[in-house]
Amino acid sequence: MGGVTLDAATARRWLELLGDELSARAEELTRLDAAIGDADHGTNMARGFRAVREKALAQDHPDVSGLLKATGMALIGTVGGAAGPLYGTLFLRMSQATAGRDGGLALADVRDALRAGVQGVADRGKAQPGDKTMLDALLPAMEALDAAVEAGAATDGALRDAADAAQRGAEATVPLRARKGRASYLGERSIGHQDPGATSSAILLRSLAEAIAPEGGD
Amino acid sequence: MKKLINQVDDVVAEALRGMAAAHPDLIEINLGPDYVVRRGAPAPGRVALVSGGGSGHEPMHGGFVGLGMLAGACPGAVFTSPTPDQIYDCTKRVSGGAGVVHIVKNYTGDVLNFEMAAELAQADGIEVQAVVIDDDVAVQDSLYTAGRRGVGTTVLAEKIAGARAEEGGTLSEVADAVRKVNENGRSMGMALTSCTVPAAGKPTFELGDDEMEIGIGIHGEPGRERMALEPADRIVDRLLDAVLGDLPFSGGDRVLAFVNGMGGTPLIELYIAMRRVAEVLSERGLRLERSLVGSYITSLEMAGLSITMLRLDDELLRLWDAPVHTAALRWGV
Numbered sequence: 001m002g003g004v005t006l007d008a009a010t011a012r013r014w015l016e017l018l019g020d021e022l023s024a025r026a027e028e029l030t031r032l033d034a035a036i037g038d039a040d041h042g043t044n045m046a047r048g049f050r051a052v053r054e055k056a057l058a059q060d061h062p063d064v065s066g067l068l069k070a071t072g073m074a075l076i077g078t079v080g081g082a083a084g085p086l087y088g089t090l091f092l093r094m095s096q097a098t099a100g101r102d103g104g105l106a107l108a109d110v111r112d113a114l115r116a117g118v119q120g121v122a123d124r125g126k127a128q129p130g131d132k133t134m135l136d137a138l139l140p141a142m143e144a145l146d147a148a149v150e151a152g153a154a155t156d157g158a159l160r161d162a163a164d165a166a167q168r169g170a171e172a173t174v175p176l177r178a179r180k181g182r183a184s185y186l187g188e189r190s191i192g193h194q195d196p197g198a199t200s201s202a203i204l205l206r207s208l209a210e211a212i213a214p215e216g217g218d
Numbered sequence: 219m220k221k222l223i224n225q226v227d228d229v230v231a232e233a234l235r236g237m238a239a240a241h242p243d244l245i246e247i248n249l250g251p252d253y254v255v256r257r258g259a260p261a262p263g264r265v266a267l268v269s270g271g272g273s274g275h276e277p278m279h280g281g282f283v284g285l286g287m288l289a290g291a292c293p294g295a296v297f298t299s300p301t302p303d304q305i306y307d308c309t310k311r312v313s314g315g316a317g318v319v320h321i322v323k324n325y326t327g328d329v330l331n332f333e334m335a336a337e338l339a340q341a342d343g344i345e346v347q348a349v350v351i352d353d354d355v356a357v358q359d360s361l362y363t364a365g366r367r368g369v370g371t372t373v374l375a376e377k378i379a380g381a382r383a384e385e386g387g388t389l390s391e392v393a394d395a396v397r398k399v400n401e402n403g404r405s406m407g408m409a410l411t412s413c414t415v416p417a418a419g420k421p422t423f424e425l426g427d428d429e430m431e432i433g434i435g436i437h438g439e440p441g442r443e444r445m446a447l448e449p450a451d452r453i454v455d456r457l458l459d460a461v462l463g464d465l466p467f468s469g470g471d472r473v474l475a476f477v478n479g480m481g482g483t484p485l486i487e488l489y490i491a492m493r494r495v496a497e498v499l500s501e502r503g504l505r506l507e508r509s510l511v512g513s514y515i516t517s518l519e520m521a522g523l524s525i526t527m528l529r530l531d532d533e534l535l536r537l538w539d540a541p542v543h544t545a546a547l548r549w550g551v
Contacts, residue, residue, distance in 0.1 A: 034422055038297045038437040043417045047295075076334070077251075080272075080298035081327035085334055124330060181326045182439055184363035185356075189440060 005155045005212055007104030011064045014211035015057060015071060019049035021203050032196040036183035041083060041196040048079035048087070063102040068095035082181055083197060086121050086134060093120030107155045111145045118142055125180065132178040132190065137201035140169035156213030159205075166205040170198040219414040219421065226416045230273045230293055237280055241545050244284045248311070251304035254280040255290045260314035265383040265392045266290065268309055269321040269376060271328055272297040274415070275436055278373060278515045281546030287380035288544075289318075296415050296518070297437045299327035305335030309344060317345035317389030321376060321396055323368025324352035325437075347389055349396040351375055353405045353526070355464040356433030356442045367435055370478050370526030371403030373514050374538075377547065381540035395537065399528065404464045406457045407524030409434040409441070411482060413517050432456060436480075436517045436524075450487065454494040457525045462502065467529060469503035474528040474538065479513035482521035488512065491523055508538055514546060 006014075022029070022045045029042030056070035072091030076084055097116035098105060105113065118138045127133040144165035148158030171194060178190035181197070223229050231249055238247040245254050253270075260266060269279045270292030279291035289312040292300035309318050318339065322332045329350060336346040351368035379395040387395065409431045412421035415438070422438030425431060430453070433442025448456075467473065477492045479485070492511050499506045507530055515524070528534070541550030 030418060034418070038439055039415050039418045039422045040295070040298050044295070044298055077301050077303045080294045080301050080331070082299075082325075082330055084299075084301055084327070085330040125326070180364055182364070182435075182437070185367065185435060186440055187363070 003106065003155070004104035005107045006064055006110045008061055008064055008067060010212050011067050012057060012061075014208050015049075015052055015067070017211050018204055018207035019053055021207055022046055022049050022200065025203065029196050029200055032194055032199055035193040036178060036186055036190045037196060038182055040081065041200065044079045044081050044083055045087075045200055048075045048084065051075070051078040063098075064105060065095045065098040065101065068092075068098065082125065083200070086125055086197070089120040089124045090117040093117045107158055108149050111142075111149050114145065115142055127180040130176060131180045132173045132176040132183060132195045132198070133180050134195075134197040134201040136173050136176070136195065137166040137169040137198040137205070141166035141205050156209070159209035159212055163202070163206040163209040166202040170194060170202040173198045219419060221414070221416055223416055229416050230295060233273070233276070234280070234293070237545065244543065244545060245280070248307070251292075251301070251307050253290055253292045253304060253308035253311070254283045255308065255312050256283050256285070256288070259289055259312045261289070262314045263316055264314045265316045265387060265389050266312040266314055266318045267321060267376065267380055267383055267392065268292065268305070268312060268318055269372070270294065270300040270305055270308070270332070271323055271325075272299055272437065274413075274518045275516050277546035279376070282373070282376050282380075282544050284542070284544035285551065286384045286540055286542035286544075287376055287547065289383075296417065299325065299331045302331050302334035302338060305332055306338040309335060309339045309346065310342065313339075313344045317347065319379065319383075319389065319393050319396060320346055320348040321372065321379070322348055322350045323372055324350045324365050325367060326364050328368075345389055347393040349375075349393050349400065351396075351400050353400060353403045354407075354435070355404050355460050356406050356435075358442075369407060369436055370405040370476050370515055370524050371400060371528065373478075373510075374403055374474065374476060374526065374528050375399040377542060378534055378537040380542070381537040384540065399534065402465070402529040402534070403526055404461045405524055405526040406460050407434045407436070407441075407478075407480065407522060408432045408453060408457060409480060409517075409520050409522035410447070411519075411521040413438045413481065413520035415518070430522070434480075434517075434520075434522060436515060438517060438520065450490045451494045454491050454525065455498065458495065458498050461525055461527050462504075465527075465529060467502075467504055467527060470505070472505045472507045472530045472535070473499065474508040474510070474530055475499065475506055476510045476526035476528070478510075478515055478524045478526065480520040480522040480524065481513055481516035482519040483513070483523055485512065488523060491525070495525065507535060
């Protein structure tokens, strides 16, 4: 619990894994978006994380905060849509929450940083739980992470719990009716489709768990 | 799907270069970040109007940059809102010291990106007023949605508020002109076919040969309902019922009728629709004062149309008639 969970090297690995995964699943995300949105979420996220690789990851960042800030700025400048400001805000708020912590973060600190990031998404997008948005993956992940931290769980288990909860949360958006974003224009017809933003949010948490505690590792 | 393009990634930048080559007397472009500004911007002491949104709606917005209309336009990727740094840069470039009005179509992405850009510009001491256009009556249940979308009224608001800025209106007067147009304008659209986003390579949705989609948005997002294809007059009646019933427009009102093609519908069909619009307006005792017929706010190669009705008063009529010289709209000069 007291050990370092996230430092500049693991944060870098997280962003690389996340970029790889978003690029590999770009078509799937775009397909989900085509069903209830405008068919560009996968393309936009892949483009954003190419910029993260070219801008944020190409520079040397001694601390987590600097890397997360560069990531947020790269996303804001390239993703567009609602996802650009929302994911950009998530990383910028995580950066603010980790400023001055150049020695690396313990699990509880990672939780606090993620909470700040998720709060940023909620502030910017003004969505409520159940609106069929990114928050429907992010909020269950935060609950799972809180419970794990409370119970004194090991880092790898805690982050996997969070990733699992995010994935279940994303899957649970299928029966929901969208109340925010472009999918909301469909009304009842948004029911029966998984939300693309919740899906990319679940990928974000899965990559974090994988970067810090690779399956079969530890 | 066949497209007249080179590389998918170059679509927006190459189209902007083409605009610059075609209209060097009207506009200048900037690439990285991408935007179009009126030639010679900024105009000192004038309020500047900036709009933007995803590409794929041409001629909106870049085609409306010029005398009596927009000072700047920020095109995003196809159907994707522009980014805050892009809007911020464009805002700085056109700011003539009298403030900048952002005309934002009500889509979550556009609203969030313009919001962040306005915060950045305000931090630099540029006064920004943003007005959101939300005129699409196809979206009914606004408590449970992101609110009505911004569609055809945007074009009319850019023309009218642009004229207000051109004649020396203050920041709040120009922003009020946008609000007034938004309050008095209502629209609804329909599609006969889907559109294909270049990066996606296949149609966004499937629509049978015998089907149409009523209440379509401008990004290939599905509409209010899908039904069997009908003759043009029935389609126009459906759209007009929804549009006229919403404001509501009433007998004696003076109106501007805007019959807009979605990109893949020929002008001959738009005129067939316009003929029916004029008939219905006359039946209902509405006075057709002005009209605009053509493809001005499009959805790539989607076939279909939208109808916008704007209730006019003397001020709106005067501003509509004022000179305009842009790539897509020109009169009085």
